[in-house]
Amino acid sequence: xxxxxxxxxxxxxxxxxxxxxxxxxxxxxxxxxxxxxxxxxxxxxxxxxxxxxxxxxxxxxxxxxxxxxxxxxxxxxxxxxxxxxxxxxxxxxxxxxxxxxxxxxxxxxxxxxxxxxxxxxxxxxxxxxxxxxxxxxxxxxxxxxxxxxxxxxxxxxxxxxxxxxxxxxxxxxxxxxxxxxxxxxxxxxxxxxxxxxxxxxxxxxxxxxxxxxxxxxxxxxxxxxxxxxxxxxxxxxxxxxxxxxxxxxxxxxxxxxxxxxxxxxxxxxxxxxxxxxxxxxxxxxxxxxxxxxxxxxxxxxxxxxxxxxxxxxxxxxxxxxxxxxxxxxxxxxxxxxxxxxxxxxxxxxxxxxxxxxxxxxxxxxxxxxxxxxxxxxxxxxxxxxxxxxxxxxxxxxxxxxxxxxxxxxxxxxxxxxxxxxxxxxxxxxxxxxxxxxxxxxxxxxxxxxxxxxxxxxxxxxxxxxxxxxxxxxxxxxxxxxxxxxxxxxxxxxxxxxxxxxxxxxxxxxxxxxxxxxxxxxxxxxxxxxxxxxxxxxxxxxxxxxxxxxxxxxxxxxxxxxxxxxxxxxxxxxxxxxxxxxxxxx
Amino acid sequence: xxxxxxxxxxxxxxxxxxxxxxxxxxxxxxxxxxxxxxxxxxxxxxxxxx
Numbered sequence: 001x002x003x004x005x006x007x008x009x010x011x012x013x014x015x016x017x018x019x020x021x022x023x024x025x026x027x028x029x030x031x032x033x034x035x036x037x038x039x040x041x042x043x044x045x046x047x048x049x050x051x052x053x054x055x056x057x058x059x060x061x062x063x064x065x066x067x068x069x070x071x072x073x074x075x076x077x078x079x080x081x082x083x084x085x086x087x088x089x090x091x092x093x094x095x096x097x098x099x100x101x102x103x104x105x106x107x108x109x110x111x112x113x114x115x116x117x118x119x120x121x122x123x124x125x126x127x128x129x130x131x132x133x134x135x136x137x138x139x140x141x142x143x144x145x146x147x148x149x150x151x152x153x154x155x156x157x158x159x160x161x162x163x164x165x166x167x168x169x170x171x172x173x174x175x176x177x178x179x180x181x182x183x184x185x186x187x188x189x190x191x192x193x194x195x196x197x198x199x200x201x202x203x204x205x206x207x208x209x210x211x212x213x214x215x216x217x218x219x220x221x222x223x224x225x226x227x228x229x230x231x232x233x234x235x236x237x238x239x240x241x242x243x244x245x246x247x248x249x250x251x252x253x254x255x256x257x258x259x260x261x262x263x264x265x266x267x268x269x270x271x272x273x274x275x276x277x278x279x280x281x282x283x284x285x286x287x288x289x290x291x292x293x294x295x296x297x298x299x300x301x302x303x304x305x306x307x308x309x310x311x312x313x314x315x316x317x318x319x320x321x322x323x324x325x326x327x328x329x330x331x332x333x334x335x336x337x338x339x340x341x342x343x344x345x346x347x348x349x350x351x352x353x354x355x356x357x358x359x360x361x362x363x364x365x366x367x368x369x370x371x372x373x374x375x376x377x378x379x380x381x382x383x384x385x386x387x388x389x390x391x392x393x394x395x396x397x398x399x400x401x402x403x404x405x406x407x408x409x410x411x412x413x414x415x416x417x418x419x420x421x422x423x424x425x426x427x428x429x430x431x432x433x434x435x436x437x438x439x440x441x442x443x444x445x446x447x448x449x450x451x452x453x454x455x456x457x458x459x460x461x462x463x464x465x466x467x468x469x470x471x472x473x474x475x476x477x478x479x480x481x482x483x484x485x486x487x488x489x490x491x492x493x494x495x496x497x498x499x500x501x502x503x504x505x506x507x508x509x510x511x512x513x514x515x516x517x518x519x520x521x522x523x524x525x526x527x528x529x530x531x532x533x534x535x536x537x538x539x540x541x542x543x544x545x546x547x548x549x550x551x552x553x554x555x556x557x558x559x560x561x562x563x564x565x566x567x568x569x570x571x572x573x574x575x576x577x578x579x580x581x582x583x584x585x
Numbered sequence: 586x587x588x589x590x591x592x593x594x595x596x597x598x599x600x601x602x603x604x605x606x607x608x609x610x611x612x613x614x615x616x617x618x619x620x621x622x623x624x625x626x627x628x629x630x631x632x633x634x635x
């Protein structure tokens with residue numbers, strides 16, 4: 001990085017920290033610290049909801065996902081607009097029915113203190129586990145870009161974000177999120193500009209789409225599932241190679257996105273306090289609804305745009321020469337005496353494969369009737385695309401340094417390193433600093449929200465509820481600030497111990513999916529099963545978690561469906577217990 | 586006599602009513618999916634399994 005990039009980067013960081021710290025006056029009591037005194041404008045709360053979800057993962061992980069696997073990931077978000085509408089109709093009025101600081105408080109009214117505490121603990125556990133990955137992603141990026149160790153980057157991000165969140169509370173979180181979201185969008189548009197600047201002199205836009213599509217990268221909507229079987233395979237069948245793959249094993253298709261995604265987003269935006277907290281900060285029900293609907297309008301197009309950036313990045317490298325390895329540690333290992341001879345041989349084959357792919361690409365682009373007009377040319381192109389992928393995988397497996405349970409070297413994916421490599425190599429001065437700032441903005445905007453929410457749930461649902469019910473407002477606020485600091489330290493520690501292989505964006509969704517369905521189920525039980533009481537609530541919540549655990553350990557089912565299983569598990573167990581429970585007064 | 590502050594603007598639903606707003610969200614969501622479906626079926630070719 002050049003000096004001007006450093007100046008831009010540090011100027012942005014300093015501005016964000018200052019902007020957060022100056023909100024301290026609005027955090028004089030618990031209402032101010034955790035609910036922004038219910039005076040946050042709806043559009044600011046809406047941008048904050050988007051910024052919290054659009055973490056560094058959106059920039060780094062999703063572009064990498066687009067580069068490696070195409071646009072199929074966008075289908076995960078198809079259920080989101082419908083989820084937002086359902087939340088606006090059912091959950092927002094419930095949350096705003098009285099002035100609560102966490103949604104779990106409302107569960108006590110229906111099911112008693114045990115269920116409230118259990119739900120709050122589930123939130124604390126799930127968010128705490130995922131937070132490590134949220135910090136880890138930008139830390140890896142920073143390490144690759146400016147030569148810090150990953151742990152040093154983790155500490156920088158953790159300390160800065162914790163600092164302004166401790167002081168400014170949720171107002172600091174929301175108003176810094178507004179600025180961070182602006183920088184994120186600006187950064188993404190700049191990357192699009194530079195990709196098109198380098199691609200369009202070589203191919204026109206129609207050819208760009210044809211070539212990406214012919215490589216299977218524009219798979220934005222898959223109606224027909226690859227596997228039609230509805231009975232899931234057991235893990236034992238998978239291990240022994242028997243049984244047929246089922247519909248439930250497919251991660252990304254229209255149906256998984258619509259139904260699994262619906263439940264994921266109902267749970268995430270409605271029952272995860274790091275998001276639901278925004279719904280408590282606006283002045284009334286209507287303002288909360290408006291803030292939610294911002295994401296309903298914007299999220300799917302935005303996600304498609306970010307994935308398309310990744311696809312264009314893949315094409316950029318296909319045209320201008322692709323590195324064999326993207327991950328800095330793998331590049332370093334490849335140059336070592338241990339691997340250099342083997343890597344040199346792989347590199348020679350890779351160079352031939354790249355040249356073949358380029359040649360087949362040009363032949364395909366020259367077809368006047370498009371790629372499908374010459375089946376043989378299309379097959380040659382697809383074969384050469386697959387060949388390049390296979391050689392990259394071979395190199396990653398060789399130098400990755402990780403083995404599976406049987407001691408066989410395994411592929412260490414570099415999905416999260418592709419974007420970083422691109423901007424380091426291609427961005428001009430000043431803009432490089434701005435885009436690295438955007439990655440940081442994305443990370444900080446997600447972490448700050450979660451820290452404030454974790455602290456809020458701990459103070460309101462644990463400390464004030466069980467440990468010190470009579471504590472003064474002043475004491476609770478002091479403890480709240482201390483707990484924000486504590487959770488910041490825990491998050492930093494989790495990030496330091498995070499083993500981040502694969503796609504980070506998937507890791508986050510997977511962790512959440514273990515818990516979210518059950519949280520959604522308990523709120524659904526509260527709203528739609530009037531006769532369910534304390535025992536039904538507690539056993540239902542435990543039943544939902546157990547259902548996910550059993551399915552995870554017995555069947556091969558993709559993580560999106562865990563949200564459905566958890567929710568249905570709570571409703572089934574809770575509903576059944578409610579039948580035998582004495583009717584509520 | 587000091588002038589009283591103006592009353593806060595009420596938060597009206599974006600299209601005059603919430604059901605109409607929800608309908609718009611759902612219609613737009615389906616429209617975006619339809620565009621993506623056209624995009625995929627027009628440009629994308631599934632890679633054969635190796």
